[in-house]
Amino acid sequence: MKYWLLGLLLLAPLSGHSAAATADEQGRWTINMRDVDIRDFTEQVASISGQTLVLDPRVKGKVSVVSQTPLRLSEVYQLFLSVLSTHGYAVVNQDGQARIIPDSEART
Known part of the structure; x- marks a missing residue:
C-alpha cells in the first residue's frame, strides 16, 4: 500500500515537465522523467530510497531518464x-x- 500511494504522488508532473516514477507490487520502480531539474530527480530518489540527500547549491541542470524495465531499489x-x-x-x-x-571537488 505504501508504494502504491508514493507511486501516485510521484506521477504528478514536476515543474511542468514529463516525470513519472511508479512502483509495482514487488517494490520495483519504473522511472520516466524528461527534462526535469536535477534537484527534482534527486528529491524523487530520496523519496524512493528514504535516504537523506544534501544538495550543494552548485548542483544544477536538466536530466532525462527513461526506464522500460522495473528497477529494484x-x-x-x-x-x-x-x-x-x-x-x-x-x-x-x-x-x-x-x-x-x-565531481571535481569530490576527487580532492
Missing part, C-alpha cells in the same frame, strides 16, 4: 549515481548523509 540508486556522474556530480557520504557535490 539498489538499481534505482545505481541509476541515480550514473545520472549524477554524467552531469559532473558525485555523492560523498559524510556523517550519515549523502552529499551531492561537483
